Amino acid sequence: MENKEVFELLERIAKREEPAFREVHLAFGRRVYAFALSRLQNSVEAEEVVADTMYEIWKHPSRFRGESSFSTWLLGIARHKILNVLRSRSPEHAEIDEEANQVASDALDGFGALVEKQKREILLHCINELPAEQRECLYLVLFEEMPLLEIARLQNCPLNTVKTRLMYARGKMKACVSRCMMEG
């Protein structure tokens, strides 16, 4: 949906038109959900993040001023809601230890020979094992195809930090895939 169309809907939302709100929700809700789920790994919490994020639009439709795409702006709000959920949780699971980052490339060579289902299971397991910020970076670049500069804005960090996060994420993915291959 183009920003122009979004602005029209937001104007209607400002007039408290529920159908316009519903339209925005149907257009963007599941992207927010997928983003929240990738970070929270919990469908109930992710759904709550969607509702809270969308409710912000209902309360303050004029706050979007078109400085970015609407979805990026929305994911920015969702990210703060996600941080709220994470704050209320106990500390995240321990990150993969650095020693495990030593990649056995022999093991990786066999990856291509695995059946599709096994490959996907391993990859999903490994992305879920990543530290939250790195997982978020990888998700935004792979699924949202978001430029790194936009990710930096969303994560409120310098561009180089995003690049470093992606580099570490790749290293950890390699290590994890290798470990899963060796463990069979």
Add this chain to the structure above:
Amino acid sequence: MANSKESLDQYFNENLFGYLNNTLDADERESFERHLRGNGLARSELAWYQELKSEMHENFERISPDVGLKRSLQKVRGEPQPLIATITQWLAKLLNAMATPQHVAAAGALVVIQGAIIAGLVATWRAEMPEEQAGASMTRSLATASYATAVLRVKFKPNAKLQDIGSLLTKLDGSIVEGPGQGGYYLIIIASGRLIDAAEKLRLSNVADEVVLIPPNTKQNGR
């Protein structure tokens, strides 16, 4: 050797996602493909991310478009109607009823009923509002929030724990009245009115990244 391996890895890191997302220009793409031809491990890695990307898209397709809609609508419908809208609706109904003489009696009854409903609404708001906020005579417009009393605009550290934030706010006699918005800001009312003191304590704490004092009736556009 290590340097060359490092720089190759950096090159791969810089271009991998651009290649996957089709944002490299023709020359960069060709150069990246040359790099792939000579590096089996890089080819495998690229294949994983293509796989992962497809998996993400397939999972996305499985999500219902109306996910969270029911909860959102509950929030939207559950929010108290602004008093002015309630009065406007009431007046419109009253005028309609007054248009024909035979409805005057019904209109009279309506006045009593609507009056009771409005009084009930106001009482409910008061009851639901924390004591300190009620005392601060908070007023908010619909489109952009503004407060009749000075507030603090605070951005908490991403790793700040809810428990720490809560206990600090309790000590400061503060309560969150809004947020977070797109920028991650919260608006906080300090019931005791000692805003400067509270702002200083928040700045010195390990939970807040940014603390700004907002004068009364300042619109909080987009923060």
